[in-house]
Amino acid sequence: MLFDTHVHLNADQFEEDLEQTIERAHEAGVQYMTVVGFDRKTIPKAIEIAETYDHIYAAVGWHPVDAVDMTEADLDWIEELSLHPKVVAIGEMGLDYHWDKSPADVQKEVFRKQIRLAKKVNMPIIIHNREATDDIVEILKEEEASEVGGIMHCYSGPVETAKECIDMNFMISLGGPVTFKNAKLPKEVAEAIDLKHLLIETDCPFLAPHPNRGKRNEPAYVQLVAEQIAELKGISYEEVSQVTTSNALEFFRIQA
Numbered sequence: 001m002l003f004d005t006h007v008h009l010n011a012d013q014f015e016e017d018l019e020q021t022i023e024r025a026h027e028a029g030v031q032y033m034t035v036v037g038f039d040r041k042t043i044p045k046a047i048e049i050a051e052t053y054d055h056i057y058a059a060v061g062w063h064p065v066d067a068v069d070m071t072e073a074d075l076d077w078i079e080e081l082s083l084h085p086k087v088v089a090i091g092e093m094g095l096d097y098h099w100d101k102s103p104a105d106v107q108k109e110v111f112r113k114q115i116r117l118a119k120k121v122n123m124p125i126i127i128h129n130r131e132a133t134d135d136i137v138e139i140l141k142e143e144e145a146s147e148v149g150g151i152m153h154c155y156s157g158p159v160e161t162a163k164e165c166i167d168m169n170f171m172i173s174l175g176g177p178v179t180f181k182n183a184k185l186p187k188e189v190a191e192a193i194d195l196k197h198l199l200i201e202t203d204c205p206f207l208a209p210h211p212n213r214g215k216r217n218e219p220a221y222v223q224l225v226a227e228q229i230a231e232l233k234g235i236s237y238e239e240v241s242q243v244t245t246s247n248a249l250e251f252f253r254i255q256a
């Protein structure tokens, strides 16, 4: 049994075949999923999917790329939704220095506000990081995010930083890139970090694992991520699926 901890089944790419996509996931042994909503359009859709399907949960937050658009009303809305029985985390949130829609100082402010909100409602956070590792780690420290902990989603940084995050009560989630031939860092992390700190994810429809790289990604492919981690660690696929699933259930505080 597998738990895909980061999916965007709420994206337009799944509008036509959501039902079949979830069926294919079940056939591949992926029973649990967390659908991540990150703006006014994707949050209600994440909640709707979580309400419709057993074993599918939702996370709600505001994406750093769109930080300039977030209002106080949006923040209140996220706080309200945190009470929903199928909402299991706040996020994704974080910093993204690849795109320049939102200036860094605005992103940082919106990131800090969401960490404070998560602490107020006592929920873990999901971190999106693109080219901003140092600033993210600094803010997590300053805001004492260790109090709630969280997930470093689709982690692609060095082993040292992963350890620093684990010390702050964070899980390291590996996605499709760990299967890419040239992805040195995610492979090093898969080898070096104890399985008890690892989660797996697809981030679908993005970042499809090898040999589906470049195609639309979907939760069934999280199997490929688990297989790659098993190979790198020299352990069985069953062990990887069992431990990462129980890690995720515990992390999201789900009674299985």
Ligand SMILES: [Zn+2]
Pocket: 006, 008, 036, 092, 203
């Ligand atoms: Zn995402």
